[in-house]
Amino acid sequence: MSAVRNYFTVIWKGIWTTLVGMRITFRHLFVPAVTLQYPDERMPLPERARNRLYVNMDDCIGCNQCAMACPVDCITIETVKSLPTEDLGVTSTGQKKRLWVTKFDIDIGKCCYCGLCVPPCPTECIYMTDVYEFSEYDRKDLIYHFSVLTPEEAEEKKRQVGSAEKGTASKKVATANQPQPAVSGTESKVAASSEKGPVTEQTGGANK
């Protein structure tokens, strides 16, 4: 007898649960959508969301601390000493800028969005913005160049410093074969991954 009862119970359950399910789906027909029409509407980001890195070059003093902090070495900084005659102005925090930042590249393709580069910055000029749409067709376009100097201008600065160094070289013989500019530690690590050993900084007109 229990088999017969089971048979009818199963049928009744099938019909009943289908109706319950249909009630649920019908109710959901009138529930407002939980999705957004993405490019038109956006989900608000959390206040401290970490997305694209940005450097405010007006405040950068070229201290290289962000590049040192970066665990994936995605920041490359190259600086050139300014001549005593040049005045680079001060940052918004009142620090005097002494170095030309000839290169400030961030390879955002390598960036892991840890935000470790942000706290060391003495002038708070590197920070994470809420921009998250920066896909590119070419991986090269993911390397952002923040330096305000054009490559030609950077070359020019290097040449100037080179010639000034030559002038001082007669006085300070000991430093004559030291590479210039002094702050270029990460350069060898990032820019020339295939080259082994310390890369001697090419100054003056010796570049290829």
Next chain:
Amino acid sequence: MDNFIISRFGNGVLSAVLSSLLPLIWIFPYALFAIWLELKVAAHMQDRLGPMRTGRWHGWLQPVADVVKLLQKEDVIATATDKILFLVAPVIVFSASYAVYAAIPFSPAYIGTDINVGIFYIIAIGALVSLGILMAGWASNNKWSLLGAMRTAAQLVSYEIPSSLAVLSVVMVVGSLSLQDICKAQEGWFWNWIVFSKFPFMVLAFFIYFVASLAETNRVPFDIPEGESELVAGYHTEYSGMRFAVFFLAEYSNMFVVSAITAVLFFGGWNSPFGNFMSGPVWGVFWLLGKGMFFVFVQMWLRWTLPRFRVDQLMYLSWKVLTPFALANIAVIGLWVILRG
């Protein structure tokens, strides 16, 4: 309607061709609308929005864009296929589902052909769809296609029985196989509809017919012939472009066929639910199409409610539940008709 066309064009052949093309006026817009409706119903039941951009207003041009895309696609025919069967299969599937429209009474004034074995003809022609599907699966020379086609055949053979028995109970009550007669027998207010007569046995017959017709159109929860997760796409795995579109069109036209037959057999066909209010030849078209579209919606509604059956569950439902119930039902209704008329 046929007489009107013949009187207008004189030529018998021309008017026959013309009147046989009339259902296409409904099928093409309906198919496009149903595809859009399916997308929207699916989306809203899952708390999404569905297509919103094509054609600006709620993506109403999406099915048109899909069809244009399908038209542009390459018509791939694999070398290992049985070419003739492969090319003929979609044509057979669509023409079988189209031939059914000949016997559907769209209004008191328009029916393709008012043959006195209308519902029998529909059941017979409708079964041809599975022949086309079997051809497609076999000719594709592909495991998934063949498995899907075999499942379709097994499913159709199983579910033809309860659906035919449910139809038979209606035929016994009306005493005619002609769909026009079945519609006329339900004239008046909605309580004259067959689904409310012989209470509750006709309700049961309606449920049996509706469930079985879902299985015959391979709709969820009976979509194991084209279960994506198991069989890629079932019998139309190897089809692309326009030939796939023909299968798709046939599937949607079949959905409407079974819905329209449900409306005719149980819900008064072209009769207005409110007696003489809004009834007549033109309103008849409105009522039949409206009732048909309602059941198309119910099919979509079920699709987004239920998961897919397993093969053994499918067979259990047909042979151990629907068929015995349909047999008992037909016996009770037969007795009722003999004893009380």
